[in-house]
Amino acid sequence: MSEYRKAKRHIEVSVGDSVRIVRELQELSQNELAEITGIPQSTLSAIENNRVNLGVERAKILARALKCHPAVLVFPGWDINQESAA
Structure with missing residues (x-):
């Protein structure tokens, strides 16, 4: 069996992306x-x-x-684990 790399589970989503998706x-x-x-x-x-905030x-x-x-719209990429480590 060949080596493989797991796919990312998260993608970067901008505020605009979150508005469009929802x-x-x-x-x-x-x-x-x-x-x-x-x-x-x-x-x-x-x-x-x-283009507009x-x-x-x-x-x-x-x-x-x-x-x-x-918050779903304003903070689409919020990662509580990453933020608490800062």
């Missing part, structure tokens, strides 16, 4: 999410493409609309 899991388009939240579709696109207030609005905790 939105898509909710089966919402950017336009639909814009209607629900009042955040312009162009701003949602910029957030998802990491999410910010606390937008995170709260999006979290309510996407039925998740704001």
Whole structure:
């Protein structure tokens, strides 16, 4: 049997990626999410493409609309084990 290397279990996810992933899991388009939240579709696109910072207030609005905790959107790569070692 040849040697192999295990696949990584974690991937890097940006804030924009987390917003897009949760939105898509909710089966919402950017336009639909814009209607629900009042955040312009162009701003949602910029957030998802990491061109605009999410910010606390937008995170709260999006979290309510996407039925998740704001931390899911703001801290997608948080690793408690790594942070506690710092």
